[in-house]
Amino acid sequence: MPQNDSSAAAAWWQNAVVYQIYPRSFADSDADGIGDLQGIIEHLDHLAQLGADVLWLSPVYPSPHADNGYDISDYQGIDPLFGTLADFDRLLAAVHERGMKLIMDLVVNHTSDEHPWFTASRDGGPTGPKRDWYIWRPPRPGVEPGTPGAEPNNWGSFFSGPTWTRDEASGEYYLHLFARKQPDLNWENPEVRQAVHAMMRWWLDRGVDGFRMDVINLVSKDPALPDGPVPPGARHGDGSASYVCGPRIHEFLAEMHREVFAGYPRRLLTVGEMPDVTVEEARRFTDPANRELDMVFQFEHVSLDSGPGGKFDPRPLRLTDLKASLGRWQTGLAGTGWNSLYWNNHDQARAVSRFGDDSPEYRTRSAALLATVLHLHRGTPYVYQGEELGMANAPFTAIGDFRDIESLNHYREQVAAGADPEQVLTALRARSRDNARTPMQWDATDHGGFTTGTPWIAVNPDHRTVNAKAQLADPGSVFHHYRRLIELRHTEPAVTHGDFRMLHPDDERIYAFTRHHAAGGTELLVLANVSGEPVETTVPDGWAGTETLLTNVADAAPLTSPHTLQPWEARIHRRAAS
Incomplete structure (x- = not known):
């Protein structure tokens, strides 16, 4: 039986802490205002001092950056913004030299519309050899092509608007659950799955230690693509019943394990990001006997402060709701599966502003409390860059301060529908993904030590007092509390196994x-x-x-x-x- 068989009683990652780096915002070595691989190399000792075991690297692949790199145009390269493959190899070696591991972001529900696979699928027309690599459909019968309502179904995109874009040359529409520049791959086609598996093996052969899999539970769609119900006040239908944990998802993930991970003697880490996954489904995904995934990212607990209108309709969190949710996941996966534990990532507003108190009086203490509660649950904790400093939401003043496509599309759509622009901005300030993407705060100098150039998005002005240099020198800082929590996980078996x-x-x-x-x-x-x-x-x-x-x-x-x-x-x- 291979060493990395997921029936192993106690895998290394159960006792590990993962640190997520969002490369664009971590450290800029060449003064162009965008973080890069060399900047990460220069700050790896920060992770080592913290005690992190794994570096999760958000996408660094070539991309047009319509969604900041989650729209990939080449799965086997490095975007020149971040460096070269040689730089990546140096980073990987430097990570391994420090006794840490590195996992890549795997984004295979969709590609960029500039990926050669999609250009061949589009330009070859309905009879082209790669047409079936993506999901194409003719317009709805009886509706004038190209007009609203002519889309093959009524689904709404995660990034506002319909999930379909029309190709003028063929008259057909392609599916994109996210931005129009992120067409969905057709996982029903075995050639697509084989190409994905080959790409994964290419990175594993290079030495990476596993993958965080972006929205992986969306890859299996009901081939009928039926209309979804239209929620009250919504402009589009909710198609999630047709693609969240779709009909072949377990088959696809078991095949991926068999064709990719089972072939490697070293124990790899696989974590699947899974919107709307249930406890029952997660238990099945992470049951070692099923050989699918090691753990999943679920979103239930970070949705509890959303109102009826979704994430941009925020409401105060009730602690009893949080305890009921996290407690249910602790109980539901006990003895069989495994939890991932997180407050922050590149898609979530800063936890200390959201669930704690980011005022000067209680910022340090509330950030440390949130860390204590999370890290003492059963599962593998994830620390997002700056979380270990108690980094907070940014004081965005106008729509021009934002960069995220989700936020910009939401603002444009809401204002066009008659909403008060200031009310829309208030919601964006609380929940925009840009809160997580402001540059890492290394010191009190201009731009927080992130860059000597002009940063792609403004540094939070509180970096003058909240920064890594100051916290390393302060034994009572948030950083040192995180360090002590991680040390406790490494030395007290009850933290992992209790x-x-x-x-x-x-x-x-x-x-x-x-x-x-x-x-x-x-x-x-x-x-x-x-x-x-x-x-x-x-x-x-x-x-x-x-x-x-x-x-x-x-x-x-x-x-x-x-x-x-x-x-x-x-x-x-x-x-x-x-």
């Missing part, structure tokens, strides 16, 4: 749980006050006076029962397992 039990599920301010590891003889208690006021809480029997492993409050008092937690206080206690 059972999870939620406490106080109905409390709107206290997040508390235990991790019990009978084999290691250890039990952990996590207590967190997710509010700006002191809160008295009950403590389970036998925990008063136990060892304090980690806290985000200086000179924290010994644990009593009951115990009053300070605003945004988090603490971890340890005792012998009973």
Whole structure:
């Protein structure tokens, strides 16, 4: 049986922490205002000091950058914006020299419309050899081609507007669940899957250690492509029932494992980004016996502060909803599957602004609390660049400050429909993906040490006080709290392997749980006050006076029962397992 067979009892990544780098915004070495591979190489010691085990590299492939690199025009190259393949090889070697691993972003639900596969599919016409590599359909019968409503179905794009764009030469439409420059591949065609598998093997042969798979649960579509229901107030139908975890998704992923990963003696990491995946489906995807994926990214917990209008209709998060969601995932995957744990990534607004308190008074403490709660759940934690500094949302003032296609399309569509521009901007300030994409804050100099040129998007002005240089010198900083959490994961088996039990599920301010590891003889208690006021809480029997492993409050008092937690206080206690 291959060494990387996913039935292995304890894979290396269960005890690991993954650090995501968004290359465009991490570090610019050549003063063009855009981050690059050499900039990453120059800052790898930051990851090593943090204790990260894996670097997840967001796309660096050649791309027109309609969606900042998630529209790929060549799967086996490096965009000149970021460097060369030789630079990538140097980065990979430098990562491995530090005892870390590197995983690539795999974006194979769609390509760029400038990828040679798509240009051949389009230019060859309906009878061309690569036509069936993408999803083409004639216009809807009885509707004038090229007019609204002539699209083959009524689905709406994730990036606003319809999911179909008409090719004037052939009169047919191609499907794109995202931007029009991101046509969806046709995974029903075995030639497409074989080409994807060959590309994956090419990168693995180069030495990469696995893949994070972008929206991978969308690759299987119902071939009938039926209309979807139109939600109240919406302009387009919801087609998700036809493509979220579609009819052949498990077959496709099992084939990928068999044709790609099973052929390598080293243990690789595979994580699938899966919008709208259920606990039950995720359990099946990550069950080692099924040989599909190691873990999935689910979106349930980062959707709890969205109103009826979606992510740009934000509402306050209820802590009981968060505990119910994360607790359900902890229970649902226990004993079979595996969770990925995250607050932030390149698609999410900054967690300390969203779920914590980014005011000067409580920013450090609330950022450390969010980290404590997340990293002590069962699963593999992901740290997004700047999260370990408590980086916050940016003070965008006008639509010209934004760069993200999703935000720009939403603003244009809403204003055209009569919405108040300032109200639309308020929602974008809270939830735009650009909040995650402002440059990494290395020091207090101009542009935060990210570049000596003009950055592609403005650096958050708070970099004068919130930056890596300052935090490395401060033992009480967010950075050092993350470092201590990661060290705890590496040294205390209960963090990785302990059972999870939620406490106080109905409390709107206290997040508390235990991790019990009978084999290691250890039990952990996590207590967190997710509010700006002191809160008295009950403590389970036998925990008063136990060892304090980690806290985000200086000179924290010994644990009593009951115990009053300070605003945004988090603490971890340890005792012998009973």
